[in-house]
Amino acid sequence: MAKKRKPNQNINNITGEQKTTKQIDIDTGKHFIMNYGELETRVAFVNSGKLEEYHIERINEKAAMTGAIYLGRINRNDTSLQASFVDIGTQRNAFLHHRDIIPDENKVDKIELNQSKPQNTSFISKVKTLLSRDKRPRLLKLFEHRRTKCLTTADVPKFFRPGSEILVQVTKGPIGTKGARLTAAVSIPGRYLVLVPNSTTVGLSKKIESNKERTRLKKILINLNLPSGMGLICRTVGEGVKEVYFQRDLDMLLEKWEQIESSFSNPQIPAKVYTEPNLFEKTMRELVTVDIDNIILDDKPSYDNLMESLYKIAGDSVLNKIHYYDKAKSIFDYYSLKNQIDHIFSRVAKLPSGGYICLDETEALIAIDVNSGRNKGKNLLDTILTTNKEAAAEVARQLKLRDIGGIIVIDFIDMSRACDRDEIYKLMNSLVREDKARTKIAQISRFGIMEMTRQRVHESIQDLVYDKCPYCHGRGQIKSVLSMSVEIQRKLKEILRRRQNVKTNFKVRIIMHPEVLERLKKHDSDLFTSLESEFGGDLSFRADEKIHHESFQIVNPENNNIY
Numbered sequence: 095m096a097k098k099r100k101p102n103q104n105i106n107n108i109t110g111e112q113k114t115t116k117q118i119d120i121d122t123g124k125h126f127i128m129n130y131g132e133l134e135t136r137v138a139f140v141n142s143g144k145l146e147e148y149h150i151e152r153i154n155e156k157a158a159m160t161g162a163i164y165l166g167r168i169n170r171n172d173t174s175l176q177a178s179f180v181d182i183g184t185q186r187n188a189f190l191h192h193r194d195i196i197p198d199e200n201k202v203d204k205i206e207l208n209q210s211k212p213q214n215t216s217f218i219s220k221v222k223t224l225l226s227r228d229k230r231p232r233l234l235k236l237f238e239h240r241r242t243k244c245l246t247t248a249d250v251p252k253f254f255r256p257g258s259e260i261l262v263q264v265t266k267g268p269i270g271t272k273g274a275r276l277t278a279a280v281s282i283p284g285r286y287l288v289l290v291p292n293s294t295t296v297g298l299s300k301k302i303e304s305n306k307e308r309t310r311l312k313k314i315l316i317n318l319n320l321p322s323g324m325g326l327i328c329r330t331v332g333e334g335v336k337e338v339y340f341q342r343d344l345d346m347l348l349e350k351w352e353q354i355e356s357s358f359s360n361p362q363i364p365a366k367v368y369t370e371p372n373l374f375e376k377t378m379r380e381l382v383t384v385d386i387d388n389i390i391l392d393d394k395p396s397y398d399n400l401m402e403s404l405y406k407i408a409g410d411s412v413l414n415k416i417h418y419y420d421k422a423k424s425i426f427d428y429y430s431l432k433n434q435i436d437h438i439f440s441r442v443a444k445l446p447s448g449g450y451i452c453l454d455e456t457e458a459l460i461a462i463d464v465n466s467g468r469n470k471g472k473n474l475l476d477t478i479l480t481t482n483k484e485a486a487a488e489v490a491r492q493l494k495l496r497d498i499g500g501i502i503v504i505d506f507i508d509m510s511r512a513c514d515r516d517e518i519y520k521l522m523n524s525l526v527r528e529d530k531a532r533t534k535i536a537q538i539s540r541f542g543i544m545e546m547t548r549q550r551v552h553e554s555i556q557d558l559v560y561d562k563c564p565y566c567h568g569r570g571q572i573k574s575v576l577s578m579s580v581e582i583q584r585k586l587k588e589i590l591r592r593r594q595n596v597k598t599n600f601k602v603r604i605i606m607h608p609e610v611l612e613r614l615k616k617h618d619s620d621l622f623t624s625l626e627s628e629f630g631g632d633l634s635f636r637a638d639e640k641i642h643h644e645s646f647q648i649v650n651p652e653n654n655n656i657y
Contacts, residue, residue, distance in 0.1 A: 098111065113582075116416065118388050120243065120388075121143040122142055123141075123142065123387035124139070124140070124141050124142075124385060124386050125139075125386070126388070126389045126390070126646065127140060127425060127426065127429055127431065128377070128389070128391035128393075128425075129391075129393070129425050130374075130393030132153075133152060133153055133192055133200075133372045134151070134153075134311055135150070135151045135152075135374065135378050136148070136149070136150055136426070137149045137373055137374070138426065138435070140429070140431070145349040145431060145492055145495065146495070147467075148435060148438060148493060148495050150373075150555060150559070151375070152558065159264045159267045160264055160266065160282075161263065161270070162263070162264050162366055163261065163262070163264075163366070163368035164182040164183070164262055164276075164367065164565075165357070165363050165368050166180040166260055166261075166276075166363070167181045167182050167257060167260070167364055168180055168190075168256055168258045169256060169362050170256050171256065172248055173489055176191060176193070177192060177272075178190045178192070178254060178263060178406050178418075179191060181366070182262065182276075182366075183366070186272075186274075187273055187275035188275070188276045190261070190262060190272045191434075192247040192250040192279040194276065194278060195254075195278040195279070198212060230337075235340075261278065261280055261292075261367075262280070262282070263278075263280045269529055276291075279293070280292060281327075282505070284329075284343040284344070284624040285331070285339075285378075286326060286328065286332035286339060286343045286346060287326055287327065287329060287332070287343050287344055288326070288327040289348070290324065290325035290327065291324050291325070291351055293324070293500075293598065294323065295324055295325040295449070296315055296326045296624040298311055298327070299327065299329055301334050302328075302330055302332075311332060315328055318339070318344055319341070330338075339352070349381060353368075354368050356592065361454070363563070371410060375388075375403065378400060382655045385439065386412075386415060387414075387415065390417045390419050390420065390425065390429075391416075391417075391425075392418075392420070392425045394420075400416060401413060402438075404416065409483060438496055438555060439556055439560070443488055445467070445484040445488055446484055448466075448468030448469075449464070449465055449467040449481040449484060450465055450467050450468045451465070451485050452465070452488060452499075453492060453640055455556060458497055459501040459502065460499075460500060460503070461503050461505075462504045462505065463483065464482060464485040464504065464505060464506045464507050466478070466481050469481050475510065475511060475514070478507045478509055479509065479515075482514075482518050482520060483517075483518065484504075485507075486521050486522045487525060489504060489519075489522075490525035490529070493526075493529070493531075494529055494585065496554055496555050496556060497555050498548070498550075498556075499549055500547065502546045502548060503543060503545055504543070504544040505543055506518060506542055509538075509542065515537075516539065516550070517545070518536055518544070518630075521542065522535055522546070523546055526546075526548075529548070531548050531549040531550075533547060533548045533549070565642070565643070572643050573644045575610050575612070576613065578607075579613050579618050579655050582604060582646055582648075583618070583622070586602070586604065586622075586625060586633075588629055589657045590628075590630070593630075593631065594629050594630065600631055600632070600650075601631070601632040601634070601651050601652060602631050602632065602649075602650070602651075602657065603636060603649050603650070604634045604646060604648050605634070605637075605638050605647040606635070606636075606637065606638070606641060606645075607639070607641045607642070607646075608636070608638075608639055611635055611636075611637040
């Protein structure tokens with residue numbers, strides 16, 4: 095067990111002499127590079143010099159929502175959707191599916207605890223206090239139904255009528271026009287454990303495969319000092335971890351839950367009662383493992399906090415891996431990561447053999463096309479297989495890098511051999527196994543298409559960094575100058591026809607974008623001259639750089655009235 099140091103003990107006395115950033119070579123090994131700013135925090139995971147994960151946190155309401163816990167109020171129930179719309183204090187009501195009120199206990203291997211342990215009913219007591227002003231103790235009844243396993247989605251509206259208060263957690267932040275997605279199965283994740291306050295399930299992640307390790311972890315969980323009426327799940331990262339670190343993690347989780355419970359005494363509904371840690375803390379909790387070589391960050395307070403936090407969780411064995419970067423040059427520029435980051439936002443990602451993939455994000459799905467490019471081998475079938483294997487690896491990497499999800503459709507190069515299609519399917523499954531987001535993959539169809547889904551928790555990196563273009567409104571295209579010339583002629587002909595019977599010669603001025611006017615001068619001047627001859631009128635043309643490429647104005651030059 096690591097010796098607990100005194101609060102005033104200097105952290106450098108534990109870590110010893112630190113390596114300088116000049117001595118750290120990120121071209122080998124695994125490294126986290128962290129950049130802190132007042133408005134934005136960035137974290138990059140680099141494996142042997144290659145950027146594999148990139149995360150951004152910005153100071154805004156959406157960024158802080160995912161994982162947050164709210165005391166909300168149900169506005170209405172929709173039986174056709176089997177869902178409730180909950181007011182959590184945001185602009186749009188959040189969405190709570192009725193099946194997300196019923197806990198899914200099949201994701202873990204349940205452990206039977208020692209029933210002779212002293213019972214702690216503080217949680218149920220505080221729930222009763224919370225509901226004491228309500229004649230219908232919905233949450234309490236709900237817990238009882240959960241324990242007897244007789245609750246169905248059809249029963250939910252009986253317990254949660256409009257106006258009811260409910261404790262919920264955000265599982266997916268608002269995306270586009272959709273509100274946040276909620277669950278009533280509240281949980282608080284730690285480094286090795288997940289505390290589930292309104293459940294009695296204690297279990298292991300099914301991703302831990304070793305029977306020997308599962309037996310060891312079960313013994314540890316049984317011996318933990320867990321209050322009655324609470325559930326606990328051992329995370330995959332807990333594999334191989336000593337018992338002392340589990341108890342430390344549990345103590346910190348219980349401390350967080352006590353802070354949440356304290357807000358129940360006099361709640362202002364809707365109200366946020368718990369916020370997920372910042373990006374630095376989440377990185378430590380979710381990503382930093384024992385095989386990380388270095389963690390380099392450029393903010394001294396964050397560096398000190400990280401040293402303190404990691405010492406509590408993992409002892410002093412990892413502290414010599416943490417380094418403070420204090421140079422004037424941007425940390426991402428210093429480690430030559432800027433070009434790799436810029437490529438995240440490119441539509442095209444190149445493959446080692448000369449092929450490439452094209453990624454297009456749409457409202458409905460992510461479309462990915464695989465192309466052989468310059469990869470022209472002697473054996474066509476082997477060349478196709480090689481390109482597709484490289485594409486599968488790059489797709490798995492890009493999905494994590496860009497943090498994109500939803501429905502994903504991959505158009506691999508057609509493979510005539512069934513064994514090749516099966517190999518790509520198995521490869522893709524193995525590549526996404528380490529992805530934290532849940533993924534499901536279907537076999538390659540007879541049209542050469544692979545369909546998959548990836549858990550979408552919040553906006554992608556692209557949506558976070560970019561706004562829709564106010565010029566093209568996100569289409570990525572504008573009308574051609576030929577199309578604009580056609581529209582101008584059509585509108586002008588309509589105006590001239592209406593004025594054809596007017597005896598006095600009238601003047602017309604057409605104002606347009608300079609590029610459109612250039613088209614009219616070079617190619618379409620004869621057409622406008624013929625319009626003057628046919629219908630009369632004095633036409634003049636002006637360019638205005640401020641006018642939209644797809645807009646034009648036809649005005650009377652004498653009074654500037656628009657025709």
